[in-house]
Amino acid sequence: MGPATMSESIIEESIISRPTYGTLKIVPGLAHYFLADASGAECVIRVVQEMPRDMMEKVHILYVPTPGEAALITSLYALGAKRFEHFPTIEEAVAKLGSWLSDAKMGSQLYLAGTEGLVGQGVAKGEECGLDHTAVQCEHRGSLARRVQCVHCKTMIEDVTTQPVKCPSCDLLLLVRDHYSRRLAAFQGVCINAEDPTEEVEIKEVFK
Amino acid sequence: MSASDHLIPVVVSNVVEVNPIIKRFEFKHVNGDELPAFSGGAHIVVEMIDDDTKRKNPYSLMSSPFERDQYAISVRRDDTGRGGSKFMHEQVRPGMEMKISAPVNLFSLDLRARKHLMIAGGIGITPFIAQMDQADKLGVPFELHYAARSVSQAAYMDSLADRFGDHVSCYCDDQGESVDLEMLLSNQPLGTHVYVCGPKGMIERVVETATALGWPAAHVHFEHFLAPPVGEPFEVHLAKAGIDITVGAEQSLLEAVEASGTPINCMCRGGACGQCETVVVACDGEIMHNDHWLDEEQRAAKQRIMPCVSRFRGKRLELDL
Numbered sequence: 001m002g003p004a005t006m007s008e009s010i011i012e013e014s015i016i017s018r019p020t021y022g023t024l025k026i027v028p029g030l031a032h033y034f035l036a037d038a039s040g041a042e043c044v045i046r047v048v049q050e051m052p053r054d055m056m057e058k059v060h061i062l063y064v065p066t067p068g069e070a071a072l073i074t075s076l077y078a079l080g081a082k083r084f085e086h087f088p089t090i091e092e093a094v095a096k097l098g099s100w101l102s103d104a105k106m107g108s109q110l111y112l113a114g115t116e117g118l119v120g121q122g123v124a125k126g127e128e129c130g131l132d133h134t135a136v137q138c139e140h141r142g143s144l145a146r147r148v149q150c151v152h153c154k155t156m157i158e159d160v161t162t163q164p165v166k167c168p169s170c171d172l173l174l175l176v177r178d179h180y181s182r183r184l185a186a187f188q189g190v191c192i193n194a195e196d197p198t199e200e201v202e203i204k205e206v207f208k
Numbered sequence: 209m210s211a212s213d214h215l216i217p218v219v220v221s222n223v224v225e226v227n228p229i230i231k232r233f234e235f236k237h238v239n240g241d242e243l244p245a246f247s248g249g250a251h252i253v254v255e256m257i258d259d260d261t262k263r264k265n266p267y268s269l270m271s272s273p274f275e276r277d278q279y280a281i282s283v284r285r286d287d288t289g290r291g292g293s294k295f296m297h298e299q300v301r302p303g304m305e306m307k308i309s310a311p312v313n314l315f316s317l318d319l320r321a322r323k324h325l326m327i328a329g330g331i332g333i334t335p336f337i338a339q340m341d342q343a344d345k346l347g348v349p350f351e352l353h354y355a356a357r358s359v360s361q362a363a364y365m366d367s368l369a370d371r372f373g374d375h376v377s378c379y380c381d382d383q384g385e386s387v388d389l390e391m392l393l394s395n396q397p398l399g400t401h402v403y404v405c406g407p408k409g410m411i412e413r414v415v416e417t418a419t420a421l422g423w424p425a426a427h428v429h430f431e432h433f434l435a436p437p438v439g440e441p442f443e444v445h446l447a448k449a450g451i452d453i454t455v456g457a458e459q460s461l462l463e464a465v466e467a468s469g470t471p472i473n474c475m476c477r478g479g480a481c482g483q484c485e486t487v488v489v490a491c492d493g494e495i496m497h498n499d500h501w502l503d504e505e506q507r508a509a510k511q512r513i514m515p516c517v518s519r520f521r522g523k524r525l526e527l528d529l
């Protein structure tokens with residue numbers, strides 16, 4: 001893997017619902033769908049570059065760049081995929097993925113690369129569209145920031161790096177559990193000081 | 209114990225000649241009781257008492273899973289076989305009492321499927337008739353592609369086409385028609401499951417084509433109507449029972465073990481379910497593995513055998529029975 005290791009992240013093993021990730025590898029397929037953010041772009045470039053040119057007809061790429069960044073857009077565009085589109089937010093890109101997959105056929109493969117939030121929402125969309133889990137590959141890159149759902153008021157909190165985290169909506173102090181919902185593509189945040197809301201808990205940055 | 213240990217006494221309520229090679233048999237419980245529930249794709253084992261010979265062949269249920277007052281099977285006459293299907297064709301008459309096993313399903317519809325794509329070859333149509341009834345009632349989209357050698361041998365082709373209309377496509381070899389598998393399997397919406405039952409070559413082609421196109425293995429289902437192949441007679445030592453038995457040329461190892469009174473598990477009698485898997489204690493010779501259960505590594509190791517379909521050639525075979 002060489003120099004790439006810098007951005008590869010180590011995820012500690014814990015409970016079953018905690019997602020695990022691999023390394024993208026092209027498998028036989030009628031069509032190949034990719035969804036990546038800036039941290040996962042290099043994975044897409046790595047595997048697509050190795051595909052024979054005549055397979056580009058089967059390649060469809062969706063990309064979520066970081067604001068202001070253009071170099072990776074250029075590199076991804078240069079791969080020559082049949083379709084390449086980029087969107088400012090994960091939500092928009094995932095919605096587009098849904099519309100592409102609604103016309104997709106059996107034999108389609110989905111490849112997801114990037115932060116946990118992007119990968120999780122891509123997995124959930126694939127499942128919703130009828131893709132078997134064995135037709136979905138994930139490679140985790142970049143920040144370990146979590147997407148957390150406050151179990152009390154159901155608010156989704158993006159890019160959580162601290163333990164615990166304060167819910168911006170109901171103000172409860174939440175313990176970010178390893179319990180992950182595939183359907184919501186989010187970790188569960190549960191009130192940490194329910195017995196005594198005045199109890200002070202130190203907030204540490206842990207999901208970097 | 210095995211499903212065929214608890215046999216259900218039935219009376220043959222009807223025998224219908226479907227075409228020159230296929231007959232349909234209908235069974236009712238001798239007491240008029242309801243028969244056990246089953247789902248589309250299930251088969252029963254039919255016991256045939258032909259003078260001194262006792263045969264047990266599996267046949268798929270083709271009757272509606274929603275009708276429990278009777279079962280129906282269709283049997284293709286196989287003159288090169290050991291006589292089970294011939295017995296059914298020549299000896300079985302309405303009013304006769306027989307015994308059948310409770311249904312077992314090794315080929316059920318995956319209820320998570322968004323669409324069922326069914327591919328049948330010849331007599332392999334039988335499980336699909338029950339499955340289509342089920343899919344139709346449950347309102348899940350389905351499509352049947354049914355290939356047969358000739359129009360005259362294509363059992364139920366017309367009635368299925370009448371009943372299910374656009375859901376059914378038919379192909380007859382003698383009309384120069386064939387299923388374009390590549391095209392068919394390239395045009396299925398996500399969430400489709402494919403099911404195939406028919407000749408070995410057809411099953412292999414469907415599995416290979418789907419795999420090459422990227423279909424997940426969990427979405428590809430098949431059933432072989434595998435019959436125990438005949439061969440040279442051979443000797444087997446049953447270690448626990450402490451006896452030697454001879455497997456006749458036209459007998460399966462499973463049948464020979466059963467005939468000796470030694471207990472052995474079984475269910476499908478067709479090398480598919482895994483129930484009869486038996487440990488090989490010693491083997492000096494070649495095991496002819498004819499099943500769809502053991503993998504390549506297990507076959508090479510010669511430590512397991514599926515007695516319902518596999519045979520032996522060599523000096524000594526000793527089984528943990």
Ligand SMILES: Cc1cc2nc3c(=O)[nH]c(=O)nc-3n(C[C@H](O)[C@H](O)[C@H](O)COP(=O)(O)OP(=O)(O)OC[C@H]3O[C@@H](n4cnc5c(N)ncnc54)[C@H](O)[C@@H]3O)c2cc1C
Nearest residue numbers: 265266267268283284289290291292293334433434435478
């Ligand atoms: C799960 C399952 C479901 C089934 N469902 C159906 C069904 O719905 N309808 C149906 O008709 N069948 C069905 N079958 C097949 C059926 O069980 C029998 O195998 C079939 O009826 C033939 O039986 P038989 O006793 O006449 O011949 P078998 O002795 O069982 O032999 C059949 C085949 O063995 C080979 N063979 C046997 N003897 C010789 C020989 N001397 N020389 C060369 N080759 C030989 C031939 O290839 C022959 O075609 C099913 C099988 C399975 C496993």
Ligand code: FES
Nearest residue numbers: 475477482484516
């Ligand atoms: S009885 Fe099913 S594999 Fe032998």
